[in-house]
Amino acid sequence: MWQKSLNHQSLSEEEEKNALRKAPSLRFRFILAGVLVIGIIAGLAINLIFDYSQKLADLSYDRLLRSALLQMDENVGLMRNEVSIDIPWSAFATxxxxxxxRVFYKVESIEQGFITGYQDLDSVPPKPPQLDQIQFYNQKYSGEMVRFAWIERHLTDPETAQTVRIVLGQTRLSREEMASAVTQKAVEVVVFIALVAITLIIIGSHLVLRPLHRIERALEERIMGDLTPIDINTPKETHHLKVAINHFMARLQKNLEQLENYTADAAHQLRTPLASLKALAENARDNTSADYGSPEKQREALNNIVKQCDTLSQTVTLLLNQAVVSHRLQTHRLEPIDLLEAIQASCREQAVTALHQGVRLSLDCELQDPLILGDSFSIQQMMQNLIENAVRYSGLGVEHATEVIVQLNEFDGFYRVKVIDYGSGIPDIEKERVFERFYRGRYDIAGSGVGLAMVKDIVDHHSARIQILDTEPKGTTFQVDFAKFTFGVNEA
Amino acid sequence: MRRFLVWGSVALIAFLSVATGKLWATEPVWFGNVSASRVLYINSAMDLASFEPILTEFVALHPDVRVAYRDVNTLELYYQTIKEQNKPQASLVVSSAMDLHLKLVNDGYAQTYQSSLTDRLPANFKWRNQLFAFSLEPIVMLVNKKAFPGALPDDRQSLLQTIRQNEKEMTKRIGTYDIRKSGVGYLLASQDARQADVTWGRLLEAFGSHDVQTYCCTHEIIDDVASGKLVLGYNLLGSYASQRARDDDRLKMILPKDYTLMLMRVALIPKGAPNTEDAGVFLDFLLSDKAQKMMQTQGLLFPIRPDLNSQNDPYVVNAPGPTGVIELDQQLLVGRDYAKQKRFIRNWEMALEISEEE
Structure with missing residues (x-):
């Protein structure tokens, strides 16, 4: 079996490589996701920086503009009822x-009109003008985008009152230069951080996946058939994987043990009938005395051999069924089935055999669709074994019992199956042992000693409960309780 | 009404210029081969004497270029450049009125030019890569040694003193720019007012009470100082004054000790100008080692490149006191502010007792 799997491996090495190439890489996904996230964050950051650097540049240079504007404003005065302005040199030095x-400006008063500056500079602030409130805004003038500062205020003296408006503009060259310098520096930093982060992710992905490689190596380096739990220190995150692997190996171990048991079973089962068959055949061959040499005796000896062959055949069938059941139990998922249907099928099958042995088999059930979660084939096997067992025990004892009753009843939350016989019964001391493999209560009855063990396996697998009770006045009752299947509950 | 005043004053200045017979009408002086394929038009407010050797050298180096050189007054240069903004005649405009040239650039009449030579120029000698200085010269006083009464003045204070002490000799014998007619004259006066407001006020008062003579151009003042008609010329361009003082024993150039203004000569290429390629080549030539050395060694101009100045050279500016370099930046716009200019000229006229209509 191991050899086979090795062959399988070597045969498909090329295929495996192909599959590996096509398989999605955990590390690649991890890095890709990381790079994507970092890329998005970096993109957002750069976007913010662009916005921020513009604002920063405007903030700094608006201060110059404000200072110059205020210096101009300070030098506005009324002279002989006329507004006059003497722009200080320092304003423009600022x-x-x-x-x-480039610098553009215009001073005007509402009453007096244009006073000085650029006469065609008609600049309107975006917000409604408020006295003594400086407004900054961008507007095109003289073929270039210009940043304007705008102020309007009252000039009063005893004889006159005027509203003076000063607009001072400056092109955006220095602002753009500063903004792009800030942006460039910040973008450099962001890109650097992003690259460092990506590098860390790549290194990190390697480190994170290292425990997996360690587990992989630990498994690879094992000798054949070593199914002991992995015993290496791994981080918390891979603990579950380790536990799962160990669990899986434990199951594998159990399966292997079962297989070994089964092989031992089979050998044990077949050895006894074969030995007895051999003895019968030898008897028939060796007994040449007159007594036994008669054709009647020979015929009887041959009959015995045939009978023994039947028993052997039965045993082989049973073993085969057991193998099928145990395979099914391991591979098939339980699904909702009609318990009655399975029981009816078994009863039908067994009724004739029972009759041959002088036992009448009856089924007592009035239920409609009793659903349980189970495997129909296994249930049938279970029932078959129980009925066979009951029929077999009916033939024992002083009085030959003639009846085996199968009952199916509904209780709160479960269905109860009863197989009732009126045979000799099982002593209490043996009741605990009948489910052991190869335990055979009475060696004078034919039987494999495997049947009830299989019944127990099936019952356990269905999470059901089996009990052996005494029948009144005599005999044995096997009682199995199956949980009801209700939609939405058992499934979960 | 205000608008009318603005254009009115422009018209007035234009009228005054026409009256002096020098507006737009001047015929260009030609340099270079008549058969040259390309023509470079230069409008310049610079005496040809200072510029001729440089132009001659240029056409010798570039035989396929012919230079048409037109000498124009600084103020006329300004208005002409604005007037021709849609179809400029000149490929290059050269002036000593830094403020007007800067205003032309600020108002968008110039185009950008950049070369390795302009890049080498320090940032304070150019603006926006549209305005380039190629010469930095002192603003000086020139005296007629024989005619001057008393000791020669070494600063403005001693000049004031001399005027007060020699009222008769000084009356009508001081010459300076008419700031209404000369762009550079206005610039120098406004810078004087900025540098030392009180001194300027006293000087103006003294000039007014002694019938100062006003001129349009430096060389006319120098002529009159040399002939003895004037004893002193105030605020003259150092390059012209030094040339004449070197050849004429009667003249002495004085760099005022209290402060000496330093003026740049600047050039720009008008937006949409013809043959801008050769304008750039010529600008590069002006800034080249060769031309800068020529200005120095032949005493034509004071070169802008400080690395070419050597202490032994007689034409290196050795101002006895602090120098006030007129900065080539946006501050120059203040001097040309409409309201300020109007007020400044009116004060000047009042001080000199010259009527507006003159």
Whole structure:
């Protein structure tokens, strides 16, 4: 069997490589997800930086503009009822800090009109003007985008009152330069951080997956048939995987043990009838005395041999059924089945055999669709064994019992199956042992000693409960309780 | 009404210029081969004497270029450049009125030019890569040694003192720019007012009470100082004054000790100008080692490149006091502010007792 699996491996090495190439890589997914997330974050950050650097540049240079505007504003006065302005040199020295930026301005009063500056500069602030409130805004002038500062205020003296408006603008060259310098630096930092993060993810993915490789190596390095639990230290995150593997190996171990048991069973089962068959055949061959040499005796000896062959055949069938049942139990999922149907099928099958042995088999049930979660074939096997057993025990004892009753009743939450015989019964001391493999209560009855063990296996697998009770006045009752299947409950 | 005043003053200045017979009408002086394939038009407010050797050298180096050189007053240059904004005649405009040239650039009349030579120019000698300085010269006083009464002044204070002490000799014998007619004259006066407001006020008062003579151009003042008609010329361009003082024993150039203004000569290429390629080549030539050295060694101009100045050279500016370099930046716009300019000229006229209609 191991050899076979090795062959399988070597045969498909090429295929395996192909499959490996096509298989999704955990590490690749991990890195890809990381890179995507970092990329998105970096993108957002850069977007924010673009916005922020613009604001920062405007903030800094707006201060210059404000200062220049206020210096101009301070030098506005009324002279002989006329607004006059003497722009201080320092105002424009302030603006000259933005070295390459052109400057435009206009001073006007609502009453007097244009006073000085650029007469065609008609700049309107975006918000409704408020006295003494400086407004900053961008507007195109002289073929370039210009940042304007705008202020309006009252000038009063005893004889006149005027509203003066000063607009001072500066092109955006220095601002753009500063913004792009800030952006460039920040983008460099963001890109650097993103690259470092990606590198860490790549290294991290390697580190994270290392325990998996360790488990993999630990398994690879094992000798054949070593199914002991993995005993290496792994991080918490891989603990469950380790436990699962160990669990899986334990199941494998159990299966292997079962297989060994089964093989032993089979050998045991077949040895006795074969030995007895051999003895019968030898008898028939060796007994040449007149007594036994008669054709009648020979015929009787041959009959015995045939009978023994039947028993052997039965045993082989039973073993085969057991093998099928145990395979089914391991591979098939339980599903909702009609318990009655399975019981009826078994009864039908067994009725004739029972009659041959002088036993009448009856089924007592009035239920409709008793559903349980189970495997129909296994249930049938279970019933067959129980009925066979009952029929067999009916033939024992002083009086030959003539009846075996199968009952199916409904209780709160479960169905109870009873197989009742009126045979000799089982002493209490043996009741505990009948489910042991190869335990045979009475060696004078034919039987494999496997049947009830299989029944127990099936019952256990269905999470059911089996009990052996005494029948009144005599005999044995096997009682099995199956939980009811209700939709939505057992499934969960 | 205000608008009318603005254009009115422009018209007035234009009228004054026409009256002096020098507006737009000047015929260009030609340099280079007549058969040259390309023509470079230069409008310049610079005496040809200072520029001729440089132009001659340029056409020698570039035989396929012919230079048409037109000498124009600084103020006229400004208005002409604006007037021709849609179809400029000049490929290059050269002026000593830094403020007007800067205003032209600020108002969008110039185009950008960049070369390895302009890149080498320090940032304070250019603006926006549209305005380039190629010469930095002192603003000086020029005296007629023989005619000057008393000791020669070494600063503005001593000049004031001399005027007060020699009222008769000084009356009508001081010459300076008419700031209404000369762009550079206005610039220098406004810078004087900025540098030392009180001194400027006293000087103006003294000039007014002694019938100062006003001129349009430096060389006319120098001529009159040399002939003895004037004893002193105030605020003259150092390059012209030094040329004349070197050849003429009667003249002495004085760099005022209290402060010496330093003026740049600047050039720009008008937006949409013809043959901008050769304008760039010529600009590069002006900034080249060769031209800068020529200015230095032949005493044409004071070069802008400080690395070419050597202490032994007689034409290196050795100002006895602090120098006030007129900065080539947005501050120049303040001097040309409409309201300020109007007020400044009116004050000047009042001080000098010159009527507006003159």
């Amino acid at each position: 603006l000259a800090q933005a070295e390459e930026d």
